[in-house]
Amino acid sequence: MSTGFIFALTGAILFAAGVAGVVLIGHLLRRILAFNLMGSGAFLVLVGLAQRQDVVDPVPQAMVLTGIVVAVAATALALALVRKLHALTGQLELPDDVDA
């Protein structure tokens, strides 16, 4: 079992935990965090599987670097939307979740 596989397996676990969080958690801030956990898991799988052989493949690393920056931007936008929702309705959950 190589180091790369351990990274990839950790990434899979993080991704699954993130998916479970997105499905189960109603609080939007935590849901955004869970979504970020999914993203981090996917990045770990990418870089982990890329170093199965001895020499590291730079292409997945560059893709992950790009992905991290885009994830930061998406998170910031999501936070801005959540704050707008909070300012308008005073709630941090989606209306469907509140009714259920």
Add this chain to the structure above:
Amino acid sequence: MKRYSLVVLVLSLASAFVFFLGRAMLELGPTAIDLRAPVAAHLAESGVTHPVTAVLLNYRGYDTLLEIAVLLLALLAILAVVGEAPASPTRAAHPVLQALGRLAVPLMVVVAVYLLWAGAFRPGGAFQAGAVLAAAAVLLHLVGLLPGWSKPRLGLRFGLAAGFALFLAVAAGLLTQGSLLQYPPAAAGVLILLIESGLTVSLALILAGLFLLLSREAEA
């Protein structure tokens, strides 16, 4: 009771997913497409000597072009969402924190410039440099030395868009030579440094803006 069964269902599905994905990853053979050899073979004509920077700004330059476009778009969307709020006066932090901020920020600027320069031959580059600069701005804001942003004025707007505009201008200029973002090998190093410098400034402003635009609303 319904909630409890949902939790059990989701958790067991997630565990099964991890189990099967782990099994699949263990049985994965060598990659069908090996990109390491072509990356190494063309490194000499890419203008930089670090393979990740070569991939980011030369081989797959359009990825990076679209990435800065996405960042700019996210900032514009945030500007649209939060609307206009007056910049509120900042609350000064403890003098020791302020002194620490004053000490740390010049060092962070030096580190950012080093990271930008080092990106050509070792881990580093525009994104890391921009992130350090943005962190410096956030630090200054948190200790009360830099007010949160209100509506961005003309200079700031130029700064935010400069990296993307510069990158796009270089890409369009290279169309006359052949295809989009295909640098001539002789000028590749200079062009990449030019693009990365522009990207660093814009990224720092955008990433700092994500924080400073959102924080001014909380103070108001």
